[in-house]
Amino acid sequence: xxxxxxxxxxxVTLSPSLLHAQMVKVRSSHPVAKKDTIIIRKKAVTTAxxxxxxxxMPKAVEAKPRVFKPVxxxxxxxxxxxxxxxxxxxxxxxxxxxxxxxxxxxxxxxKQFPLMDNVLQKxxxxxxxxxxxxxxxxxxxNAVSKVGAVGPWQFMAPTAxxxxxxxxxxxxxxxxxxxxxxxxxxxxxxxxxxxxxxLLVVAAYNxxxxxxxxxxxxxxxxxxxxxxxYLPRETQGHVLAFIATATIFEKMGKxxxxxxxxxxxxxxxxxxxxxxxxxxxxxxxxxxxNMAIVVLxxxxxxxxxxHELKMDRNTMDKWNPDYELFEYNTYSAETYKxxxxxxxxxxxxxxxxxxxxxSKQVFSAQNM
Numbered sequence: 001x002x003x004x005x006x007x008x009x010x011x012v013t014l015s016p017s018l019l020h021a022q023m024v025k026v027r028s029s030h031p032v033a034k035k036d037t038i039i040i041r042k043k044a045v046t047t048a049x050x051x052x053x054x055x056x057m058p059k060a061v062e063a064k065p066r067v068f069k070p071v072x073x074x075x076x077x078x079x080x081x082x083x084x085x086x087x088x089x090x091x092x093x094x095x096x097x098x099x100x101x102x103x104x105x106x107x108x109x110x111k112q113f114p115l116m117d118n119v120l121q122k123x124x125x126x127x128x129x130x131x132x133x134x135x136x137x138x139x140x141x142n143a144v145s146k147v148g149a150v151g152p153w154q155f156m157a158p159t160a161x162x163x164x165x166x167x168x169x170x171x172x173x174x175x176x177x178x179x180x181x182x183x184x185x186x187x188x189x190x191x192x193x194x195x196x197x198x199l200l201v202v203a204a205y206n207x208x209x210x211x212x213x214x215x216x217x218x219x220x221x222x223x224x225x226x227x228x229x230y231l232p233r234e235t236q237g238h239v240l241a242f243i244a245t246a247t248i249f250e251k252m253g254k255x256x257x258x259x260x261x262x263x264x265x266x267x268x269x270x271x272x273x274x275x276x277x278x279x280x281x282x283x284x285x286x287x288x289x290n291m292a293i294v295v296l297x298x299x300x301x302x303x304x305x306x307h308e309l310k311m312d313r314n315t316m317d318k319w320n321p322d323y324e325l326f327e328y329n330t331y332s333a334e335t336y337k338x339x340x341x342x343x344x345x346x347x348x349x350x351x352x353x354x355x356x357x358x359s360k361q362v363f364s365a366q367n368m
Contacts, residue, residue: 071128071198074247075268083225087243088266093322094244095252096260097332101138102248103257108139116181123185131246132202135238141175150174153184163187199224199239203231206238233363237328291319292342295335299327301359308351309344
């Protein structure tokens, strides 16, 4: 009995450091869980209970649904502000000059639009973006541009491949409606993430993002109307054609292919649905008396003409309300009947060749 008591006293009087060392030795036979680490244990080979496993999982982050702005149609004054009247007038001119082509596209759209709507909705972007394919290819999946863009969405081969399409000698997914629309949706989403405005996206789709960003940097603005004059001329026309096409199909479809009044104006109700009515005579008797008409075979810069011939810009815009379509190469005819003051006719004839030459330089500079 005395011997046992002696052993007990000896054990409890051992130094604390020695006792601690023994405890560490015991614990070292079990793995220690590190923070933010998941430990997967193999099946135990003994009957001893396993120590608890430390699992630290990151907190789940709820993905916020993406929210895209709507595509602005012509009647939306809150978006267009002081440009509303200009946009509405452009739609009127576009409907008149492209009515036959829009009628052909409308016939093709019955088959293709439902497919395109489904794809665009899957990507959660506005279905009105399908009208970009209308102005790109007139819904012709075999369309090929002069520079090699192919299909309804007119993809160049490098961009198509970047968006996951196969383009080689045996197969060209750019002509496939479903695959190319998926690729277009991805590309449009990428552009929107960068530019955050659908008109800027349409501009970048045409010219590439670099000219759009350059114009934004030059003006310090992300408003299409403020950067418009610094964009390539073709791109300016492309955006306006998109606005007009989307508005016509969404709000004025009943007028496509029908005979329109020679001169009309658009009225919209609270929902943006449009009706048309004839306008009052465009020109007064006095204006007709002082007006001359010349036929242009190719566009001249209106800014240049007004400056060199010292003409009133407001008068020229009023007399030639659809000239912008001709200047942007989106006019339905190959020639344009330009109205100008009679007292400027002789000067125009004298300077015509110079105006053509200098206009080409102006347009070339705009397309850089």
